[in-house]
Amino acid sequence: MTSRSSQKQDRSGKKIIPYLMAGDPDLSVTRSLLLEARKAGVWAVELGIPFSDPTADGPVIQKAAIRALSDETSLLNVLSFLGTIPLSERPPVFIMTYFNLFLAMTIDKFIDESIRVGGVAGAVIPDLSFEDAKEVRESFKAAGLALVPFISPTTSLTRIKKILATADGFIYFVSLLGTTGKALTLSSTMEESVRDLRARTKLPVCVGFGIQTPEMAQKILDFADGVIVGSRLVQEEKDPVAWGNLLRQFCEVASVAASSPHQ
Amino acid sequence: MKTRKKESEASRMPDHSGYFGDFGGRFVSETLMEALYELEKAFKKAWSDRSFQKEYQEVLTEFVGRPSPLTLAEGLTDHAGGARIYLKREDLNHTGAHKINNAVGQALLARRMGKKRLIAETGAGQHGVATATVAAKYGFDCEIFMGSEDARRQSLNVFRMNLLGANVKEVDGGTRTLKDAISEALRDWAQSVLTTHYVLGTAFGPHPFPLMVRSFQSIIGREARQQIMKKEGRLPDALVACVGGGSNSLGLFHHFVGDESVRMYGIEAGGRSLTAGEHAARFQGGRIGVLQGSKTFVLQNADGQILRTHSVSAGLDYSAVGPELAYYFETGRVHFDMVGDDEALEAFDTLSRLEGIIPALESSHAIAYGIRLAKEMGRGKILIINLSGRGDKDVLEVARLRGGVLS
Numbered sequence: 001m002t003s004r005s006s007q008k009q010d011r012s013g014k015k016i017i018p019y020l021m022a023g024d025p026d027l028s029v030t031r032s033l034l035l036e037a038r039k040a041g042v043w044a045v046e047l048g049i050p051f052s053d054p055t056a057d058g059p060v061i062q063k064a065a066i067r068a069l070s071d072e073t074s075l076l077n078v079l080s081f082l083g084t085i086p087l088s089e090r091p092p093v094f095i096m097t098y099f100n101l102f103l104a105m106t107i108d109k110f111i112d113e114s115i116r117v118g119g120v121a122g123a124v125i126p127d128l129s130f131e132d133a134k135e136v137r138e139s140f141k142a143a144g145l146a147l148v149p150f151i152s153p154t155t156s157l158t159r160i161k162k163i164l165a166t167a168d169g170f171i172y173f174v175s176l177l178g179t180t181g182k183a184l185t186l187s188s189t190m191e192e193s194v195r196d197l198r199a200r201t202k203l204p205v206c207v208g209f210g211i212q213t214p215e216m217a218q219k220i221l222d223f224a225d226g227v228i229v230g231s232r233l234v235q236e237e238k239d240p241v242a243w244g245n246l247l248r249q250f251c252e253v254a255s256v257a258a259s260s261p262h263q
Numbered sequence: 264m265k266t267r268k269k270e271s272e273a274s275r276m277p278d279h280s281g282y283f284g285d286f287g288g289r290f291v292s293e294t295l296m297e298a299l300y301e302l303e304k305a306f307k308k309a310w311s312d313r314s315f316q317k318e319y320q321e322v323l324t325e326f327v328g329r330p331s332p333l334t335l336a337e338g339l340t341d342h343a344g345g346a347r348i349y350l351k352r353e354d355l356n357h358t359g360a361h362k363i364n365n366a367v368g369q370a371l372l373a374r375r376m377g378k379k380r381l382i383a384e385t386g387a388g389q390h391g392v393a394t395a396t397v398a399a400k401y402g403f404d405c406e407i408f409m410g411s412e413d414a415r416r417q418s419l420n421v422f423r424m425n426l427l428g429a430n431v432k433e434v435d436g437g438t439r440t441l442k443d444a445i446s447e448a449l450r451d452w453a454q455s456v457l458t459t460h461y462v463l464g465t466a467f468g469p470h471p472f473p474l475m476v477r478s479f480q481s482i483i484g485r486e487a488r489q490q491i492m493k494k495e496g497r498l499p500d501a502l503v504a505c506v507g508g509g510s511n512s513l514g515l516f517h518h519f520v521g522d523e524s525v526r527m528y529g530i531e532a533g534g535r536s537l538t539a540g541e542h543a544a545r546f547q548g549g550r551i552g553v554l555q556g557s558k559t560f561v562l563q564n565a566d567g568q569i570l571r572t573h574s575v576s577a578g579l580d581y582s583a584v585g586p587e588l589a590y591y592f593e594t595g596r597v598h599f600d601m602v603g604d605d606e607a608l609e610a611f612d613t614l615s616r617l618e619g620i621i622p623a624l625e626s627s628h629a630i631a632y633g634i635r636l637a638k639e640m641g642r643g644k645i646l647i648i649n650l651s652g653r654g655d656k657d658v659l660e661v662a663r664l665r666g667g668v669l670s
């Protein structure tokens with residue numbers, strides 16, 4: 001059995017998904033951050049694995065990747081590291097990194113290791129397009145892991161339908177054109193897109209890229225199932241206490257939003 | 264008409280998903296996917312549209328100066344003492360390299376698509392200069408991404424781009440070379456995609472770039488085929504080209520792929536040695552992986568992290584290679600070998616002194632291998648080397664390497 005069932009088709013409540021870079025600045029800090037996240041009550045963590053050439057990331061996450069990159073933070077080693085932490089001390093994890101790291105490890109081995117260490121719900125792979133993902137998607141599905149799909153403001157309705165037809169885990173709605181870390185300004189088109197997506201799928205629709213403040217998160221949670229908070233938290237990564245405090249502010253607005261009459 | 268049939272086989276690649284066999288694809292973020300579809304549609308429509316072809320050919324003739332000559336290199340032939348060596352003179356194109364063929368094509372396409380701004384990556388600076396040139400000619404805003412190490416060693420080209428009105432953005436990330444310039448261009452494109460066209464400079468990246476760049480460069484081989492038939496009355500026995508991403512090599516090879524008697528050689532940068540990080544010979548030290556949009560041979564460590572590369576020539580100094588060449592490597596249609604820094608620098612001198620042509624350091628790799636190969640092939644054989652660019656841009660760097668100070 002895998003442990004991702006808690007993530008599946010869960011549209012109850014409002015979700016906070018922090019992104020954190022494994023090994024920034026080292027894995028013992030990452031262990032503390034995972035514990036903080038667990039205590040704060042996040043739905044899941046996106047655990048980034050540093051890659052030498054992060055083409056979809058802005059400056060903050062690029063720099064975190066440079067700080068974190070070492071032999072200890074290979075995809076395989078980070079999975080083994082997760083295995084050393086009791087399930088009660090870490091939230092469910094989606095592994096997030098670039099496709100070459102999965103290819104180097106092989107998809108089969110990634111699946112085996114994920115199941116072995118437990119608590120791995122799936123993966124988010126920004127440079128694996130829907131079109132190129134068929135085999136990976138099928139292998140993941142067979143193993144009970146979710147390959148989380150992206151939908152961006154540029155995605156056409158035709159492709160949205162195709163993507164939703166095989167989607168699993170949650171829908172990662174990219175809030176803006178560009179890379180991670182750019183500041184987001186809210187727009188009514190985003191709200192419409194998210195509402196439209198929610199009407200087309202049973203999976204939670206979570207919004208990511210550029211969410212800098214709990215206030216911004218609160219406004220988005222008014223119409224979305226969750227938010228992914230990346231660069232803003234990554235800036236605090238070296239200090240688990242400050243990181244935990246900021247994360248709790250995000251989690252508080254989520255619980256307020258969950259009980260608001262809008263839903 | 265056996266050759267005809269095989270030729271069209273090469274032209275049918277890639278498949279509709281952008282694959283050459285196992286290689287290629289569209290490994291980019293979702294934000295760019297629709298732009299790639301739009302580009303593919305626009306390119307295919309334009310490429311089969313007579314008025315687009317006419318316009319493209321006209322610019323190649325009137326602005327670029329095509330056809331480029333196929334020059335018999337008598338001094339070099341004597342020096343090698345074997346096959347008769349011809350040089351395909353892409354160095355004589357406007358702006359000094361083959362890169363302009365592709366830049367013109369993509370600029371005309373971007374104009375058709377209603378884009379207002381062009382961005383490009385550049386290594387040696389030749390593609391940056393070519394893009395800045397067509398941007399000036401057609402009135403696009405233009406931004407060029409260039410690794411800061413490359414900007415240093417190709418400073419003349421940085422100045423040229425500025426003269427042409429382009430903004431050159433130096434990239435300090437990673438290894439400060441071509442790979443990092445491509446990453447930065449992809450990041451810019453993800454946010455500017457609605458108004459901007461990314462003029463990728465080599466037969467690499469996500470589909471349809473490898474197809475499109477090869478198509479715009481295939482004019483090289485189309486001319487060379489006609490020229491050699493006219494001069495020698497027969498096909499050449501071998502073709503040699505240097506391989507960065509693959510645009511000048513595929514440009515020369517494409518119209519010969521179906522001719523089994525024509526052997527093809529792609530020459531990578533051997534750098535200082537075959538130690539990891541000291542070269543850019545993807546087919547010698549690389550493994551199948553995915554980088555910057557394409558599944559292909561990639562220099563990487565066991566974990567999948569991309570390795571540093573080194574070459575004396577900025578245009579060959581890159582960790583991955585175009586997917587179509589990866590396919591030809593697997594099928595054996597193209598033979599890959601490498602030439603190191605020292606041998607390339609020697610060929611740089613040899614061609615300058617024997618032919619009165621100063622070659623680009625990239626092209627010098629092909630010249631060096633061509634000398635070896637001509638000797639091996641022996642007299643009575645015919646060899647065409649693609650002289651992809653001229654060496655003016657490299658003069659300062661060569662002087663620096665030799666301890667002279669020119670600036």
Ligand SMILES: Cc1ncc(COP(=O)(O)O)c(C=O)c1O
Pocket residue numbers: 360361362386387388389390464465466505506507508509510511512577578579623625626651652653
């Ligand atoms: C003169 C010249 N030749 C060759 C190359 C290598 O690129 P490609 O393999 O795409 O032809 C470059 C790239 O910058 C170049 O400037």
